[in-house]
Amino acid sequence: MYEFCTICGTEGPTKEVRPNTAHNFGCSNCRATLRFRALATSILTNFGKGRHQNLQRAVKSGDFDELAIWELSLRGPIKNILSKSKNYINSYYWEDTKLGEMKNNVICQDITNLTFDDNQFDLVLSSDVMEHVHEPWAGFEEVARVLKPSGAYIFTIPIRIPFRPTSVVRASLDTKTGTITHHLPEVYHNAGDGSDTLVFTDFGQDIFERLRKLGLYLYFQQPSTLSQHSNRFGAFVAVKNSN
Numbered sequence: 001m002y003e004f005c006t007i008c009g010t011e012g013p014t015k016e017v018r019p020n021t022a023h024n025f026g027c028s029n030c031r032a033t034l035r036f037r038a039l040a041t042s043i044l045t046n047f048g049k050g051r052h053q054n055l056q057r058a059v060k061s062g063d064f065d066e067l068a069i070w071e072l073s074l075r076g077p078i079k080n081i082l083s084k085s086k087n088y089i090n091s092y093y094w095e096d097t098k099l100g101e102m103k104n105n106v107i108c109q110d111i112t113n114l115t116f117d118d119n120q121f122d123l124v125l126s127s128d129v130m131e132h133v134h135e136p137w138a139g140f141e142e143v144a145r146v147l148k149p150s151g152a153y154i155f156t157i158p159i160r161i162p163f164r165p166t167s168v169v170r171a172s173l174d175t176k177t178g179t180i181t182h183h184l185p186e187v188y189h190n191a192g193d194g195s196d197t198l199v200f201t202d203f204g205q206d207i208f209e210r211l212r213k214l215g216l217y218l219y220f221q222q223p224s225t226l227s228q229h230s231n232r233f234g235a236f237v238a239v240k241n242s243n
């Protein structure tokens with residue numbers, strides 16, 4: 001497949017590695033797969049002022065320097081580019097690190113209990129993180145709190161199109177005892193640090209209504225640059241109500 005990378009601007013053929021997944025068609029230069037390029041497209045269309053076709057150009061122009069950006073990621077193709085803008089931070093959750101403390105230039109944060117102030121960020125980013133949060137709705141509520149009015153949380157989660165009607169709880173965690181109860185067969189993904197991480201939630205259509213109640217106007221954006229695969233993938237954009 002011939003594609004254009006919305007992260008680094010490279011044009012050329014990409015290879016299908018694992019059929020039918022968003023972890024596919026990596027860019028020949030920056031290796032960004034479909035889900036990261038979907039995120040980049042949504043970042044550009046919401047924050048690029050129509051001036052840039054790829055993230056690298058947007059960051060080089062200085063247009064993103066005025067944005068307070070927080071990404072929930074240790075590493076990755078978005079971080080490689082966006083971390084060159086002036087007000088970018090990234091976070092990760094380590095059990096052995098105090099919340100709010102830095103470890104190798106990365107801030108330790110628990111998305112359900114953030115140390116950030118209210119109305120702090122213009123743009124919050126995550127890629128396939130929320131399905132691993134044991135209380136995802138508390139996480140969305142915290143993101144809504146730390147976003148500035150009109151700011152946006154742009155994220156990917158594994159989804160099925162058409163959406164399943166209701167989100168499914170695959171597992172739950174008793175925080176007092178640390179016991180995990182599995183309601184469905186266990187599914188694990190690779191975490192950013194190479195370890196396996198459990199999927200707690202399969203999200204469904206109810207995410208739109210639940211986020212609206214948290215003051216986030218949510219829509220699903222499917223980028224046309226993903227060519228024939230654009231009907232299967234996309235990024236969610238949650239804009240904080242400004243009243």
Ligand SMILES: [Zn+2]
Binds near residue numbers: 029
């Ligand atoms: Zn690229």
